[in-house]
Amino acid sequence: MTTATAPAPAALPSAGGERPRNLIATGVALTCAGATMLFGALLAAYVELRSHTNEWVPEDVELDNYLGNMLVITMLLGSLTVAWSVSAVKRGEGRQAAAALTITAGFGLAFINLLSYTAARVHISPEDHAYGAIVGALAIALGIVVIAAIGLALLTMFRVRGSQVGPDNPDQARATAWLWHFATVASIIVWYAVIVRK
């Protein structure tokens, strides 16, 4: 038995050409813009609170330039290694890229460790004064951004090892570098506000 063939539904012609990429890099760029607003709000609060008191920094706080400088240097070293990883990905050196990303994550962990050590060493406690509370808020925000950067670095490392990130698709490696550079710039600005300008 034959059945009447229904007319084919109108279909739009298929489009050609490459699909646009850079999804992760665009997402990270937008997230960094949002994070800039977060740090901007916290730094504005720092300046506002500082204007409300004559005793800034409080007497019981012993700011340590050495530890502050080491925090920034650690992040800068991470920026170097993450840039190395992007270069390696573009050259198709997967093992080298994975090593660079692992070292970058290591610098991140060192930063978190040093941040918690610094907080204990300089006797900053949020319960004691407004200074302690706002510096604590800045440290928490910085820690969260660095932890996110570590997570993305490790994820990218695994994807490099799994050949999902490579010379033809370096988007995620580039995005990882952007997030890391953002964390470095944020740490430098916080260091300048809290350690240098006080």
Added chain:
Amino acid sequence: MTDTARTANTGWLTTADHKRVGLLYLLFSLLFLLVGGALGVALKAELATDGVQIVGDNFSRLFSEHATVSVFLFLAPAWVGLASYIVPLQIGAARVAFPRALAFSLWLFVGGGGLLLVSYMVGSPGGTRSLGLTSAAPLVARRGGANDATDLWILALMLLSLAAVIAAATLAVTVLRLRVPGLTLRRAPMFSTATLVTSLGILLATPVFLAGLLMLFLDQHTGGRLFLPSTGGAPAVWQHTLWLFGRPEVFLLSLPAIGAACDIVATHARRGFLDDRPLQAAIGLFGILAFGAWWLPDNAARALVLPNPPVLNAVLGGVIGIVVLVLLGTVVKGRVKAHVSLLFVVGWILLLALAAANGIIAALVGVEGRAWTEGFLHTAVFGAPTLLVAGAVYHWAPKLFGRHLHQATGGAVFLLLFGGFALLGLGDFLLGYNDAPARLADYPPGEDWGTFATLATIGGVLLALGAVLLVADIVRALAGKARAAEEDPYEGLTLEWAAASPPPPHNFDAIPEVRSPYPVLDLRTGAAK
């Protein structure tokens, strides 16, 4: 339960399909609307006439809960839900940019919403007289640390803010990067354009609120070290973070409504816009002006929503006026086929006109921070966009549910919602002009505000009925009892009408080619060849 049914149910919980995530966002937000609406009715019933005691000493707590639930758990996530579902279809994408991130944001929203409700159940965040986000004053820090309700409240708002940021980033990248070849930003549908601008605004404004919440948490656990002047803190820090977030937010919630109104009108007028350039400019300008609302920082300490400066009001009114004029021209030149969603667009314009007229009056007589503020919130900030959420659901129902919602029921929903918001707003405005303060549990003796208060109460009851009817109509469609929808029931213009109703998991069988803002119209008229 069969294995297939069990798998299907699990599929909804673990899904990363933008359509399912969008639908879940929408359904949960409607559930929270019913909660917020019920609270609103109870509060307005308390104020209906002198001496009524329904919520009693809980007025402040429930007022805070009503406002927070309505905005954070209904209006914002309802737009996220609609955008998550519709935008990828409008731009010819098979998915959103980060499907798992969007799904993660959904469950953050649901978890945060649940925690927010629990926080109000276990106590009163910030103390019994605290008004939460409805007042610019920070929560009162207690000696010995925060109570459980306060901790849960802050955590819930952090989760909700994080969900908003993740969803905004996902939707922005989707529009920026996943448009089908040929669909330039200039050719993108208005709802997608509005979603992009809104998402960028949310991405910039919400992190400021997150910073404020982080400081509020520390403040609450340190006896007020950050916000209490007696301990070296500054309340202005909280007020300004809330202001910097809240002022743009109240405008950004209206932006998707503009985009939805444009697409609804063009679709049912069955022709392209008279001119789409002013519309895109208006959407972009509205997004920028949302941040222009940072103007008047000196008022930050008094209230979150105040009458705008007259110049800003005039510019905002001009922007909306341009949109309305282009839409009117499109209708006049088009071949309009009646659809209930057009009623919601008309209601949206009328509510904005009501708010604008009262904005002008407020500027002339100098009303600030009184019951007038609630009238502005109930009409322009919450009412008009909510009306358009309902209109958008009726318009895109064939894609959302694969079925048409009932047109007559839609008409009733419109009458109840529009009438409700108009009466509620009018009552509040009149109370404001008669010097009634906002957020008041009982009227002082001797004040003759009963008529206006009763007007507002009747409006609240109508709104609640409208919300229940809307949810009932959606449930009916989800249960498969509504009329099945064809692929392109309206002779649509944009790409969502080229997908099946409801669309398959991959949305389109072929990636369509686009050479104008109206590819489906081109296909019908043969212009795509």
